[in-house]
């Protein structure tokens with residue numbers, strides 16, 4: 001049995017209780033060494049075999065799992081496994097081998113980042129949608145999902161895997177409809193001890209990141225949800241009734 005587990009964004013106590021229980025019981029742990037906090041490995045059993053997948057291929061990862069098919073393996077991914085986690089190809093390989101699996105969700109870095117700056121992505125009167133995307137790099141992005149096209153919605157945007165391409169990101173956001181002075185934030189290593197947050201604008205993304213020495217392990221947040229203006233929620237509005245509360249006159 002294989003358990004895909006979300007390790008959370010960084011801080012070791014942001015793994016779920018279920019994820020931690022699975023780590024404590026595992027015979028084998030294969031963790032994404034580039035971004036998973038190694039403190040999490042402290043709760044592994046003494047006789048647990050631990051592999052860092054950062055230097056391994058998909059075939060090697062599946063090889064370790066297959067050799068230990070009768071054991072409990074935890075495949076530990078950073079954040080939530082469903083976001084840029086490359087779990088689908090592993091799941092398909094396990095299906096072909098007839099090995100059972102389940103997935104334990106994790107706190108994505110996009111939530112570590114919003115927590116770090118106290119932001120709400122879905123701000124009434126501003127945006128009710130969040131676009132999770134990345135710049136095309138060595139991994140291509142479909143043309144219909146270009147930053148320009150996605151920017152035209154004016155929705156809240158969370159841009160992964162792009163901290164090394166901020167000049168280009170900024171130019172594309174602007175050609176898609178954001179203003180140079182539209183609010184943006186860069187959150188480096190959200191929830192880690194060396195977390196850094198930079199409140200900036202779309203036009204100043206590259207300069208401000210360079211000043212802070214940030215070029216990786218960061219998220220770029222863009223949108224007016226980072227600005228000052230919004231409407232108050234209906235949910236807690238005294239003049240609004242819903243299933244749990246009557247309007248107050």
Ligand code: SAH
Pocket residue numbers: 009010035077078079080081082083084085107108109110112113159160161162163187188189190191192216217218219
């Ligand atoms: N599954 C992960 C994302 C993996 S892709 C998740 O849900 O968070 C790796 C990218 O995620 C990095 O390049 C960076 O853009 C972002 N990232 C991961 N951890 C981060 C953190 N603690 N702070 C900021 N960005 C992070």
